[in-house]
Amino acid sequence: MQSALRKLLASGFLVSVFSLTMAVQAMTMNSLSPTQYNEIKQSALDKPQLVYDDIAPLLMQHQQNPLFRFTQLGQSALGTPIWQIDIGSGPVKILAWSQMHGNESTATAALMDLLNFIAAERQKSWRDTWLSKVSIRLIPMVNPDGAAAGSRFNSMGIDINRDAKALQSPEGRLLMQAAKEFKPDFGLNLHDQNRFYAVGDTNKQATISLLAPAFNEAKDIDDARKKAMQLIGDMRDLLESELPGYLAKYNDTFSWRSFGDTFAGMGISTVLIESGGHPRDDNRQVARKLNAQLLVMSIESIGSGAYQQQPLSAYQAIPFNRDGGIKDVLINNLGISVNGNKAQVDLALELDTSGGQGRVRDIGDLSIYAGYQQFDASGLQYQAPKAYALSQALTLDNAGYIALLRQGYSHFSGDAALLSNNSDFPVVINPKGLATTTPQRHRLATFLLRNDKGVQLALLNGQLLDLNNATLLDLNK
Ligand SMILES: [Zn+2]
The missing domain is CATH 2.30.40.10 (Urease, subunit C, domain 1)
Incomplete structure (x- = not known):
């Protein structure tokens, strides 16, 4: 061994560099590689807008799988079923829901991809790493009536994401009921944002924007919000390796009536994931794939506790959305x-x-x-x-x-x-x-x-x- 290297080792310098590298690798671990994604990607969902009939046959098929425990949570105002799917039996609970705005269906496709990935025969050893550590509850397409109408709102004209306190929409009541009954540690709130956001001062589209929503006007950071920020730190690592430069932070103004902010106030570590535009990608398939990868990574990171290694500075370093930049x-x-x-x-x-x-x-x-x-x-x-x-x-x-x-x-x-x-x-x-x-x-x-x-x-x-x-x-x- 060369003496210079020996000196460095003695100083502990190399050891700390090495362990830092390992830590970063652990944080960015993601079992859903782009190649694997192509194998499990659910076909026929590459459309501008998904409706209930697009996912109903897929849900019916997955219902046969003992890995998934399906419950009809209830129905929309116009009578379309809203399903919840429970997976795993661990003590740490993750609730993820999509398309509470009917015209924001990108993440619904990603949830269908996630079900395929979890169900895949060859993923047994991967599943075994987390099935006893986390419990997952998925609610795809909270607003099927809005989806059918191509509308943000439900059939009563209510913005479900401004109904978390009033709870006048049946869909909002079902989501709140599912959360209160399940008592999740983490909430993943899946939306689409407008295609005109840029990443900070850059000329790149905000293909994904993330936020740990505030629970008060002062935007204080309690333990639950801190964990959400740390999980976003892991998400940032993943996105910077998959698609560098296209990640932004969503507007963090406190929104009292919204579900994300309300759940944050209930002590749920809530992460808002917004799917955005990308060049030559009208149906947001780039964001869809990233959503699927983020979901898989979140299960892994929450299951192992890896996110706890993230400094809050990783979250704070994400540039904000620039409205109208694109x-x-x-x-x-x-x-x-x-x-x-x-x-x-x-x-x-x-x-x-x-x-x-x-x-x-x-x-x-x-x-x-x-x-x-x-x-x-x-x-x-x-x-x-x-x-x-x-x-x-x-x-x-x-x-x-x-x-x-x-x-x-x-x-x-x-x-x-x-x-x-x-x-x-x-x-x-x-x-x-x-x-x-x-x-x-x-x-x-x-x-x-x-x-x-x-x-x-x-x-x-x-x-x-x-x-x-x-x-x-x-x-x-
Ligand atoms: Zn939305």
């Missing part, structure tokens, strides 16, 4: 002119994901923002939209449509039945709320982009058509 579409450096005042501006567009109209949301220096889609319009000028009035039957093919766009027509007005669109491109008919001589906030994302040689591109309800190549541009980053 835009759907950014068009940079577009020339505009108003009363002889020429300028180059960036435009932010917001697309309507339900198929409605895309709109301009912001104008100016938008260099602090990032976009899911981005286009550099340097050298191009805004040209106001102009209607082509339909007076007789018109059949559009690609060439004919592009010829009209080159002539400065951006959309059609009149009797829509007269227009047959045989082109490969979208048409805009009788739009309401167009911009005029210059782009304007809240107006439609339909106009033309030109240079000295004429119209080069058409923005058609948020989609950019390149007239020279006759192609819709894929601006996804």
